[in-house]
Amino acid sequence: MKKNNATLKDVAKLSGVSVPTVSRVVNEEKYISDEVKEKVLSAIKELNYTPQWTARSLRLKRTLTIGIIIPNVSDYFFGSIVLAVENYFRKKGYDIILFNTSNDEDIEERAIKLAISKRVEGIILATISKSEKKISALINNFGIPIVVVDNKLNIENIDQVLSDDVGGSYKLVEHLIKKHGYKDIACISGPLEESSSFEKLAGYKKAMEDNELKVNKEYIKVAYWKKSKAFEATRELFENSNKPEAIYCMNANMLIGCLRYIIKKKIKIPEDLAIVTFDDYDFVSVVYPPVTSLKRIDIEMGTIAAEILFERIEGSDADYKIVRIDSDLVIRNSCGCN
């Protein structure tokens, strides 16, 4: 394999014009004679010239690159965000640099620094939000446009695109209570330091209290979004003397863990136990039995975040806003409906 690294200079030499002229041809500026243009183009073809973005970026002070920092690409939820952001920005001529934080605070901080060092023009950040001060400092120091998704960051002057976690949770739990009269409703939760867990829990509690039900602490199990922990949580719930009538999972990943226990123990749904879950991923419709879930409205969070970010990059100084994505119940028979 031969390294091809033709530069403007090479093209200029071959076509007998100056470097800036070649540059002008490449960038399709006006005021180039047809004759020169033709010569240059054929030289470009012959040498297989491709502009070098490293040099271009340096000169233009533009990288046309967006950083996207998320806990886990292979998670469906984040994967969809990445997909949407990539689609949006690719059309605008931007590249995407991906940073996977594996839910690690330090890695997240390093990722932000790296993104800054690479001079990305904007950042989409799904933070685990434990290090708000540090992040705040980083962002303020470098004045780089940033949009936060999923977990809320308690920083002013920042755009955020979030789910309606309180309301969504409320809908799910209220459905269990009002429609089916369940009282003993357990909750398999994400880590409570994250705003999305915290708010989902708030929605759960509110639904309970609004219906004069007592919130039982033993029914709240933190499973850190993990299948294995959700499996254990479900086991604990069922080994306890007063088993719950219903389980509410804060995301579909934990639903899998939960269902594994249920299938293993041959617990009957919905006869012995009702289940509802946040997030209407595709597989939720085909598990045993299809699970009632909460579907975020079809507009992708990632797309909205990308739009907002793009406007900031273009220089918008609109007020910073928090967008909440609305969601709807998708009723299936895991809760007894039907």
Added chain:
Amino acid sequence: MKKNNATLKDVAKLSGVSVPTVSRVVNEEKYISDEVKEKVLSAIKELNYTPQWTARSLRLKRTLTIGIIIPNVSDYFFGSIVLAVENYFRKKGYDIILFNTSNDEDIEERAIKLAISKRVEGIILATISKSEKKISALINNFGIPIVVVDNKLNIENIDQVLSDDVGGSYKLVEHLIKKHGYKDIACISGPLEESSSFEKLAGYKKAMEDNELKVNKEYIKVAYWKKSKAFEATRELFENSNKPEAIYCMNANMLIGCLRYIIKKKIKIPEDLAIVTFDDYDFVSVVYPPVTSLKRIDIEMGTIAAEILFERIEGSDADYKIVRIDSDLVIRNSCGCN
């Protein structure tokens, strides 16, 4: 927000030394006096200096960036590959630029060109492999290390990491035949232009023929990896006069579509129909009923591809190789076992 753009020059001025000296401090070279180092470091801190990779890259002729080109990040299979590649290369100090091709040939070609223009140091490519000549030309012209994953590319002199599609398929279908005596086995396939579909089909056919079963063309439905098409395919299979006894899905995404029809029509598994699928994604264990599947061995394809790519970047000139990832049956009760 103030733009922070301190450069080496600014740091040099503030600390009263020359630019190269600051550079040396930043890069932790030896032969710097403690006194100078201290001054420089404090200036760096004060100015919030971060090295600018655009300039660095230009000078070093290194971008420390890998391009990863895949059809769809939000697909679990590709998401996992991206995750593995990101993890591997992040540790080595590389960034990942993500290109999503949406299964579009033109986008794929453009992605490769873009990656080259950005001077990535290597590419991981999950191709849809329709444009082999073009890709071949691109790769040969620029001599950039590249590793192909998932779909085979008929190009010599290229490393590839693929599944054992023939063998895996064979295992699944053979299980249906030998263990359970099914004869009428349908197959829901991906597009046959893609090597992975083609090879999976070959495995299916071989298993049938080795067991003296006739391959019935009506039982082979191409659903292009899509849920909706798989749903339709299943409907067609069941509206046909001679219904199949078993269905083999070439991936788990199509399994979802297939199951949607089955659930809708209340078809009993495994009494009325057996199912097996390629790919043991997490949810496959909790669908109705848990589905027998083919699990690729635990080492991630992405990691292997990343390792190979890294060695090429480091200059390895070992023979080009095709690695096949082995896989095992995970037997559940969708086929009648248990």
Added chain:
DNA sequence: AACGTTATTGAAAACGTTATCATACATTAT
């Protein structure tokens, strides 16, 4: 004939790094 446009090109500088070379001083070896 002198003048302003408009079209087309090139020379030189700049973007922020790092590499090369030269210089200066300090230390050690002969």
Added chain:
DNA sequence: ATAATGTATGATAACGTTTTCAATAACGTT
């Protein structure tokens, strides 16, 4: 004592672009 080495710094050039700026030619206008 002198030469050889090691330590510490700076001037300058270079990476490949694009952006002034100036120069030239062509052209119509007064």
